[in-house]
Amino acid sequence: MTEHPPAVVSASKLGLTFQTNDGPVQALSNVDLTIGKGEFVSFIGPSGCGKTTLLRVIADLEKATSGAISVNGMTPEQAREKRAYGYVFQAAALFPWRTIERNVALPLEIIGLSQAEQAERIKRTLELVNLAGFEKKYPWQLSGGMQQRASIARALAFDADLLLMDEPFGALDEIVRDHLNEQLLDLWDRTNKTICFVTHSIPEAVYLSTRIVVMSPRPGRVTDIIESTLPRKRPLDIRETPEFLAIAARVRDGLRAGHSYDD
Amino acid sequence: MTWLKPSWQSVLAVLLCLVAFALGAMSKPEVAALAEPTATVAYPYMGAKALIIGLLLIAALVSMVTLTPIVEATVLFVGAHAAAWLLIKGIAGFEGTALAPYFLLLAAAWLLAWRCVALLSSLRPSESVARNALRLIIPAIFGAWILIIWEAVTRGAGIPFILLPPPSAIGARIANSLPILGSDVRQTIFKAVLIGYIAGNLAGFAVAILADRVPFLRRGLLPIGNMVSALPIIGVAPIMVMWFGFDWPSKAAVVIIMTFFPMLVNTVAGLAASGHMERDLMRTYASGYWPTLLKLRLPAAMPFIFNALKINSTLALIGAIVAEFFGTPVVGMGFRISTEVGRMNIDMVWAEIAVAALAGSVFYGVVALIERAVTFWHPSVRGG
Ligand SMILES: Nc1ncnc2c1ncn2[C@@H]1O[C@H](COP(=O)(O)OP(=O)(O)O)[C@@H](O)[C@H]1O
Ligand SMILES: [Mg+2]
Secondary structure, eight states: OTTSOOEEEEEEEEEEEEEETTEEEEEEEEEEEEEETTOEEEEEOSTTSSHHHHHHHHTTSSOOSEEEEEETTBOHHHHHHTTOEEEEOSSOOOOTTSOHHHHHHHHHHHHTOOHHHHHHHHHHHHHHTTOTTOTTSOGGGSOHHHHHHHHHHHHHHHOOSEEEEESTTTTSOHHHHHHHHHHHHHHHHHHOOEEEEEESOHHHHHHHOSEEEEEETTTTEEEEEEEOOSOSSOOGGGGGSHHHHHHHHHHHHHHHHHHHHHO | OTTBOOOHHHHHHHHHHHHHHHHOOSBHHHHHHHHOTTSOOOOTTTTHHHHHHHHHHHHHHHHHBOOOHHHHHHHHHHHHHHHHHHHHHHHTTOTTOBOHHHHHHHHHHHHHHHHHHHHHHHOOOSSHHHHHHHHHHHHHHHHHHHHHHHHHHHHHTTOOTTTOOOHHHHHHHHHHTHHHHHHHHIIIIIIIIHHHHHHHHHHHHHHHHHHHHSHHHHHHHHHHHHHHHHSOHHHHHHHHHHHHOSSHHHHHHHHHHHHHHHHHHHHHHHHTOSOHHHHHHHHHTTOOHHHHIIIIIHHHHHHHHHHHHHHHHHHHHHHHHHHGGGOOOSOSHHHHHHHHHHTTOHHHHHHHHHHHHHHHHHHHHHHHHHHHHHSTTSHHHHTO
16 A cells, blocks of 8 residues: 555445435445545446436535545545535536636635735636636626636636546537647646546546546446556547557446446 | 508598598587587687698608608608697687597597507617617607597596596696605605615515524524515504604505515525525535625525515505505605595696606616616526
8 A cells, every 4th residue: 555645535335325206216336446646537437327426425515325435534524624626517507697707716715815816827727728818708608618618717726636527528529628638637747636537438538547437327336447558648649549449448348348237 | 553552550540530520520619600600609620620630631641652761750740749739739628528520530640650659660770879769759659649648538528637637737736736746755755665665675685694594584484474474554554653653764664564575585585596506516615604695695696686676666665655644744645645635636646646656667767777787697687
């Protein structure tokens, strides 16, 4: 254990059962997972397999009903109170009464940064997601893709060491997506943030991750964890190399195995 | 036949003019004069009858020719209003004697004005000045015709003054009673309504926040608030007069009771209106109760809060006026209405009603303007 970096997220025998009107729904069962500092972990699996729920448990937006989980060595609640993570939701969730720059400023106001610091971070993160020049626009004046980029800028401006992203690029076209994938990888490489990233796309998961967690539904569980052998620096055309394709094939096999379980 | 473009309004107006001409006498004195050609009986429209019919016919016929809409609308406007003015002016001194042709000609003039408004509202001018002018002119013509028909019918048919005075009499009463109306407005609107409205809305808002913060209050207060809102003001007003005296504070108290609950219910509903994802977002920032309230939940509640402010602007006016029926110093709009009805000064009652309607519209309009500025982001505002 000594050569491993300290665990940012550590879950053992984690389970979560929703009590619904149609009876209990087991969204997560027996999840064992350790995420070390600086890792980029992708969660992939068919919809309904509990990816969002797992991320929400880490974020203390949902409480596990069995097992144990710690974030930065604390309970998720303590970690949230300490503002240990930034969260990017599936939808942009921008406030329509705030301009783009005021939306990015929202978490900065709450943590009480100075005006100058706020302005600097807004400028930097909006440039990062290619939204410079749209500071004064309202969210409803922008396209869906631009709104989602603004919400990513908001999470980046928050500047926590752990970034939880729930299908952040799901609604974007492929060109923007490639660009943001590169930007995200670059950011991760420079800042040594820990990133948990939910996605539907196998190439995206393989391109970004140091580890890929394959999940399957009913009950939601982890079926396979694949370590990436790709180097830390990854140009976009790494996606054509045999090494990349081999990892993608392993992920696909893992997904298929999870599926056949159903039928 | 491209030069001829009749509208149904102008065709019908021509027909009405012809029927009116065929029927002959416009008024009972004119019938008497025709029966006794030797006697010199004074009767209305001795000379103006031909002029009225001529004006209407010319305007109707010209409007059938293909012209630019502006010229056509101008011709119709002048024809219809000149004829209406002559009709109303002529009947003065002979109230209650009008016969069918009088009403037929009034209807013809009204049809031409209708056609004029239809033409104007189909215009799509490119300059914004013209667009704004049109936005004012069209409702102005509309409102003018309500008054014209009211005036012409009450005078022509001789409707008793007690039942419905003509608008000109109400206007004259307003002009002659400005000091009294002014002091009534000061007493009722600027004291009872405004103070009660501000206090009632603030109280409703504060209790809504309190109920939101303290869950057991929410369960206890909302049903009680519900009961308070069901209290009939007719019953509450005399009690408030006993508690707070004859002057405006008792009226303000009635207004507070009336405006409190709509604000409470709407604010509580509004505070629940923000989305789950937005609230989760605030949770991820470990945002406390007050920052979340100020930055997310109150802005999201603004459409609901302004809804209550608009409802309350009307309720406050009604409450204050009705409450004055139950004892007041000798000033106030409700006091004036109840005493002048007793003295059969119906024109003064109507004058107060007109002032109340104007004040209510201005009040509502101001609240609606502020609403547009505050909730500019809401789909219902930014879409329009
Ligand atoms: N709040 C909730 N109440 C009840 N059931 C839920 C709730 N959230 C998620 N679920 C259920 O839990 C399962 C996993 O959901 P989710 O984590 O959203 O899956 P994914 O993100 O992988 O598509 C699904 O069957 C879903 O219906
Ligand atoms: Mg999901």
